Amino acid sequence: MAEVREVIADAAGTLGDRLEAELLLVHVLGKPRSWLIAHADDGLGEAEASAFAALVQRRRHGEPVAYITGHRGFWTLELEVTPATLIPRPETELLVELALARMTSRARVVDLGTGSGAIALSIARESPAASVVATDASADALAVAQRNGERHGIRNVRFVQGDWLAPLAGERFDLIVSNPPYIEADDAHLRQGDLRFEPASALASGVDGLDDIRRIVAQARQHLEPGGWLLMEHGWNQGSAVREILSSAGYRDVLTVQDLEQRDRVSGGVWGG
Numbered sequence: 001m002a003e004v005r006e007v008i009a010d011a012a013g014t015l016g017d018r019l020e021a022e023l024l025l026v027h028v029l030g031k032p033r034s035w036l037i038a039h040a041d042d043g044l045g046e047a048e049a050s051a052f053a054a055l056v057q058r059r060r061h062g063e064p065v066a067y068i069t070g071h072r073g074f075w076t077l078e079l080e081v082t083p084a085t086l087i088p089r090p091e092t093e094l095l096v097e098l099a100l101a102r103m104t105s106r107a108r109v110v111d112l113g114t115g116s117g118a119i120a121l122s123i124a125r126e127s128p129a130a131s132v133v134a135t136d137a138s139a140d141a142l143a144v145a146q147r148n149g150e151r152h153g154i155r156n157v158r159f160v161q162g163d164w165l166a167p168l169a170g171e172r173f174d175l176i177v178s179n180p181p182y183i184e185a186d187d188a189h190l191r192q193g194d195l196r197f198e199p200a201s202a203l204a205s206g207v208d209g210l211d212d213i214r215r216i217v218a219q220a221r222q223h224l225e226p227g228g229w230l231l232m233e234h235g236w237n238q239g240s241a242v243r244e245i246l247s248s249a250g251y252r253d254v255l256t257v258q259d260l261e262q263r264d265r266v267s268g269g270v271w272g273g
Contacts, residue, residue: 227273
């Protein structure tokens with residue numbers, strides 16, 4: 001019977017990543033990662049070892065850990081994720097941070113293309129008096145977001161199916177946020193790594209990757225209160241282009257904020273006011 005430490009070491013060697021090996025093992029065992037330290041010398045049962053080996057092979061063939069385990073941490077939430085949703089990434093937390101800094105406690109907020117609900121639910125959790133709407137064109141993704149909201153008892157989010165702001169005719173907001181598709185349609189990265197398994201509709205957007213950003217910028221003008229903010233995540237090399245799109249559309253106070261790796265990550269601007 002192999003010890004826990006040995007099983008992790010072998011899997012880490014196979015995957016080239018010890019953290020991923022640990023996450024897969026605790027998923028099989030139903031334990032927190034802290035358990036691995038105190039029980040490193042414990043033996044692993046045959047059924048557990050077999051189940052773990054199967055997950056390691058799935059990861060070895062490229063399937064994302066988040067899809068294998070069915071969850072991913074984001075902000076202060078543990079979220080269900082499925083192949084119908086984009087996997088939440090740490091850099092997107094910057095969008096949440098910037099949104100919270102620009103909204104009042106009772107702000108009306110909409111998150112476009114919510115996916116797992118990561119952005120909308122994080123904002124709603126931090127601002128329980130705010131009124132948050134989460135839209136997504138995918139019914140399957142929206143169902144995941146709704147389950148995440150129910151699991152965490154977050155009740156100030158309304159989920160609406162539809163393309164960007166289309167289902168919200170006549171509604172106005174103090175803040176619009178989005179992590180839209182922004183990868184170029186022919187980008188080779190779409191055929192590599194985890195991206196191969198994520199929904200293409202949540203990743204790519206036209207020849208230059210900016211089609212959906214242009215659409216959101218244009219639509220948001222009819223849905224923002226005077227002085228309201230539009231904030232969008234984008235690729236590291238798109239800051240200048242997104243600022244130009246915003247400025248040309250009439251937004252003011254246009255800016256780009258860099259992530260922890262000093263890469264352009266979020267751009268936005270104010271409408272009217």
